[in-house]
Amino acid sequence: MGALLTVVVPVYAVEGFLLACLDSIRAGLSPQENADVEVIAVDDASPDRCGALLDTYAERHGGLRVLHLPSNVGLGPARNAGLAEATGRYVWFVDSDDRLPPGSVRAVLDRLRRSEPDVLLVDHLREHEDGRLETDASSPLLAGPPSLDRLLGVQHTAWNRIVRRGLLLENQLRFPAGWYEDVPFSNPVLIAADRIDVLNRVCYHYRIGRPGAITATRSSRHFEAFDQYDALHHWLDRVGAAPAVRSRVFTLMINHLMVVAGNDSRMHPSCRRPFFRRIAELYRRHLPAGHRMPPGAAGMKHRLVAMNSYPLYAALRAGYRLAGLRSRSTQRPPAVSRSIPSMPQPVQTTSLR
Structure with a gap:
């Protein structure tokens, strides 16, 4: 064998x-x-x-x-x-x-x-x-x-x-x-x-x-993510993915791209506006029928993408960053801890179709 x-x-x-x-x-x-x-x-x-x-x-x-x-x-x-x-x-x-x-x-x-x-x-x-x-x-x-x-x-x-x-x-x-x-x-x-x-x-x-x-490199190559997500959606089309699956993948896609857009380690400030616009284009191109926006802060970002409103996004991002800096300045440094690997769990295999 x-x-x-x-x-x-x-x-x-x-x-x-x-x-x-x-x-x-x-x-x-x-x-x-x-x-x-x-x-x-x-x-x-x-x-x-x-x-x-x-x-x-x-x-x-x-x-x-x-x-x-x-x-x-x-x-x-x-x-x-x-x-x-x-x-x-x-x-x-x-x-x-x-x-x-x-x-x-x-x-x-x-x-x-x-x-x-x-x-x-x-x-x-x-x-x-x-x-x-x-x-x-x-x-x-x-x-x-x-x-x-x-x-x-x-x-x-x-x-x-x-x-x-x-x-x-x-x-x-x-x-x-x-x-x-x-x-x-x-x-x-x-x-x-x-x-x-x-x-x-x-x-x-x-x-x-x-x-x-x-993930620690500033580069215009982060724009390659858009071609990869187009390829993913072409695959979903080819296999006839269920509407619920398409909506879930769509939400995760926008969440991911917004993380990339806001990450200073990946995105040079001069690239952030055109990257946001590309997210908005991708949003319109692949928006599933009947899709519901997520709740909370994620939903707010999705709405700004749907509106293609970079100025509002930039203002929101600046506000979050300022609030985060103020919060960290008033907190004591957290204790460093190491996670312990958990023991193997019982078999939970299931059919997902």
């Missing part, structure tokens, strides 16, 4: 984090568990020593297949290259600057054997540059019986979902080129799945704020 799980690790300019990532994948596995795991690292023409580190690691440790791409293709196509070589029944895309806490792969293997889902969602912690660990705002959505409406709100990344490889092949789901490559992939795998399971256990540490990371 072949591997149960293929871990695909795209590699580019992460020399200082790569070995820790690779070590974390197989840490503590028994010989049988090792046999159930295939690891494929894809050197995306990395400009540093990553390619040599991968070759040395494969020679010394074994159990690692290394693909060296002749030229840099970007994160999405690099993942696709690893997927094309995968033989495991399931695929887990792990970014090479992140790491898996001890016991993660064992817990994932156990749950995959027990529930045999199309997609297994896992929890994660956000790891800051100083080592501080933080629970993600979407993590509470993993609690309770699986519900597609709720799980669509979980952070939409490739690395927090382990996917049956056959599901990707059957639905021709691949990563596009460009930034925000997770957008046309992460929600479609949930929508296409018949059986989704949740392992409500921290199985991933996501590094944030790393210099060079997309």
Whole structure:
């Protein structure tokens, strides 16, 4: 029998984090568990020593297949290259600057054997540059019986979902080129799945704020998110997604793009107005019939987008930022705490169609 799980690790300019990532994948596995795991690292023409580190690691440790791409293709196509070589029944895309806490792969293997889902969602912690660990705002959505409406709100990344490889092949789901490559992939795998399971256990540490990371880089390339969301909606059209699903995805899309628009680490002030206008265009282009705006502050932002009113949005944003600064200046610094991974929960696989 072949591997149960293929871990695909795209590699580019992460020399200082790569070995820790690779070590974390197989840490503590028994010989049988090792046999159930295939690891494929894809050197995306990395400009540093990553390619040599991968070759040395494969020679010394074994159990690692290394693909060296002749030229840099970007994160999405690099993942696709690893997927094309995968033989495991399931695929887990792990970014090479992140790491898996001890016991993660064992817990994932156990749950995959027990529930045999199309997609297994896992929890994660956000790891800051100083080592501080933080629970993600979407993590509470993993609690309770699986519900597609709720799980669509979980952070939409490739690395927090382990996917049956056959599901990707059957639905021709691949990563596009460009930034925000997770957008046309992460929600479609949930929508296409018949059986989704949740392992409500921290199985991933996501590094944030790393210099060079997309989420910490000011660039006009953040505008590529609009093409990725157009691709997502074309997919929804092609599969005839239910109105409730389309409305949920639409709301999440606007929420996400508004976060990008307001993020100083990503958006130069000179780009914020044209980015907002592009959100308004996307809003009009993909507004579902019968869509209801969310309540509260999110709904207010949606209304401003629907009106294409950047001056009001800018005033609202300035007010929120001023209120936040005043609040932080009057509060004592919070104590730093580390979240403890929860124990595996009972199998909660359900049919979501």
